[in-house]
Amino acid sequence: MSLNYTNKTINAFLKPKNIGSIKNPDALASVGNPVCGDQLSFSIRVKGDRIKDIKFLSFGCASNIATASVLTQQVKGMTIAEAKKYDWQKIVSILGGLPQQKVHCSMMAIEALQRVLAAYEQRLSLASDKKLTITKITKNKLSSKTMASKQKKVS
Amino acid sequence: MHIYLDNAATTQLDPRVLKAMMPYLGPKYANASSIHALGQSNNLDLESARQTVAGILGLNSAGLVFTSGASEANNFILRGIMQANQAKGKHLIVSAIEHPCVYQTARVLARNGYEVDIAPVDKNGLIDLASLAKLIRSDTVLVSVMAVNNEIGSVQNLAAIAKIVHQQGAYFHSDIVQAIPYLQLNLSKLGVDCASFSAHKFYGPKGVGAAYIRPGIKSEPLISGGEQENGYRAGTYNLPGIIGLASALEVAYKERSLYLPRVKTLRDYFWQCLRKELSGLKLNGNLKNRVANNLNVCFSKIEGEAILMDLSLKGVYVSTGSACSAHNLKSSYVLSAIGLADYDLNSNIRFSLGRYNTKREIDLTVAALKKTVSRLRAFSPVK
Numbered sequence: 001m002s003l004n005y006t007n008k009t010i011n012a013f014l015k016p017k018n019i020g021s022i023k024n025p026d027a028l029a030s031v032g033n034p035v036c037g038d039q040l041s042f043s044i045r046v047k048g049d050r051i052k053d054i055k056f057l058s059f060g061c062a063s064n065i066a067t068a069s070v071l072t073q074q075v076k077g078m079t080i081a082e083a084k085k086y087d088w089q090k091i092v093s094i095l096g097g098l099p100q101q102k103v104h105c106s107m108m109a110i111e112a113l114q115r116v117l118a119a120y121e122q123r124l125s126l127a128s129d130k131k132l133t134i135t136k137i138t139k140n141k142l143s144s145k146t147m148a149s150k151q152k153k154v155s
Numbered sequence: 156m157h158i159y160l161d162n163a164a165t166t167q168l169d170p171r172v173l174k175a176m177m178p179y180l181g182p183k184y185a186n187a188s189s190i191h192a193l194g195q196s197n198n199l200d201l202e203s204a205r206q207t208v209a210g211i212l213g214l215n216s217a218g219l220v221f222t223s224g225a226s227e228a229n230n231f232i233l234r235g236i237m238q239a240n241q242a243k244g245k246h247l248i249v250s251a252i253e254h255p256c257v258y259q260t261a262r263v264l265a266r267n268g269y270e271v272d273i274a275p276v277d278k279n280g281l282i283d284l285a286s287l288a289k290l291i292r293s294d295t296v297l298v299s300v301m302a303v304n305n306e307i308g309s310v311q312n313l314a315a316i317a318k319i320v321h322q323q324g325a326y327f328h329s330d331i332v333q334a335i336p337y338l339q340l341n342l343s344k345l346g347v348d349c350a351s352f353s354a355h356k357f358y359g360p361k362g363v364g365a366a367y368i369r370p371g372i373k374s375e376p377l378i379s380g381g382e383q384e385n386g387y388r389a390g391t392y393n394l395p396g397i398i399g400l401a402s403a404l405e406v407a408y409k410e411r412s413l414y415l416p417r418v419k420t421l422r423d424y425f426w427q428c429l430r431k432e433l434s435g436l437k438l439n440g441n442l443k444n445r446v447a448n449n450l451n452v453c454f455s456k457i458e459g460e461a462i463l464m465d466l467s468l469k470g471v472y473v474s475t476g477s478a479c480s481a482h483n484l485k486s487s488y489v490l491s492a493i494g495l496a497d498y499d500l501n502s503n504i505r506f507s508l509g510r511y512n513t514k515r516e517i518d519l520t521v522a523a524l525k526k527t528v529s530r531l532r533a534f535s536p537v538k
Contacts (some may be wrong), residue, residue, distance in 0.1 A: 005464075010468065012404075013461075013464065013465075014465075014468065016534070019533075019534040020534060030536065034456075034458075034497075034498045034499075034501055034537055035497040035498060035500070035501075037458065037486060037501045037538070038458065038501075039536055040536070041536040056534075057534050057535060057536035057537065058534060058535070059456065059457065059501075059535050059536055059537050060458050060461065061456050061458055061460035061461050062460065062461055062463070062464040062465075064461075065461065065534075081311070119258075
């Protein structure tokens, strides 16, 4: 089997960037599992609409680690919208190519990124829903209190 | 630094074997089938090599067919015997941990009208004799169980299997490619009817091996179109290879009594150091029913290929499962068959020691592994 990695891939495997997990992240997500043979877990911190920090953990082969390292380096500092458009071919090209049977690693890294961004957006929309609900409840409570006080006044 | 711990994949050619081969790559180039003097001189050398091999392995030389290796030999035996013995039946049994060249060939036969049963193994990779006995039927033609497993090194009780197989009137085939020189193999005495092996696993050249089919057992050729090997294997004799195979086999068994304790001491020392220096390890299979040069270890929470690559970049060469299974990048069906948990199937490394390894190499490997394992575990998502 031909499994010759480029020097760029080997370097990214030996000295991966952005490894670890962010404490109290704004979102986290995983793809794969050890049974399938590889797992990637991403955590992100977002400021405004930009990815302020992104880290990954990997149970995977050399190219799984290398592709995640490159991807996190690339999308750090991007807006969420920009990161969502990032595709796997860019990772492969930055690494100077991947062995045919390893190209799926770059797709998996993109999938992990998409998931963590989706998790972030879901959390965001939940939070805004919650705000909305809180406001509504507060308003209702207020109005019922007012009602009550009004009723008292009446009685 | 180059530390080669992948001797089950292939071995380094012994310089003495190369020396024995050289005349046949030079002046003794004649075709061993030619009837002129040059050819016939080579034919004598060919037949002498055949006698040497038969003598060491306890075989009838008339049943020995030289091939390009064990994969061809296994294909030849399975296909040839099943095809030629259809009057007896179309039932074939192979063990659950056979090499892909047996396993896949059995699957091809199953797609072509033969019936195939898989004989299960226990957690140490040993054939469950009672289950095997139940699988054999009156129309069973062949039972194929490898002598030594290529991934976990488990050693089968060939004599016991042969007895069960013969009781039912079937033939017993054993792929002995990983058993040389780890087992003393008098195949006729053990009751092995058919065997296959390859020279490059015991410090001989690549591209040559042999199939043994006990004379009297009917078989069809895999490669037809010539009278070589009694019509069982057409094609010009690979004389340099055959001479190399016989020479390598001779050396391997001549030095066996010195080599075996040495490699076992080294292997046991290696395992002892690993257990002392690293946590979260598990031996796949047991030490008892195992060839002296094999260790197959589960490194929990990290992926095998990453370990392999990291070690490789440090100059230590190992394997995940077998080199052949590395090709399809799927986890090992052998480890699955011995009951390894799904979560552990992708975290294994096979270390196969050999004739040229030293204690210093083992120390350096342990040091390298410590670094590799702690680096990879530091960013594993598996808790």
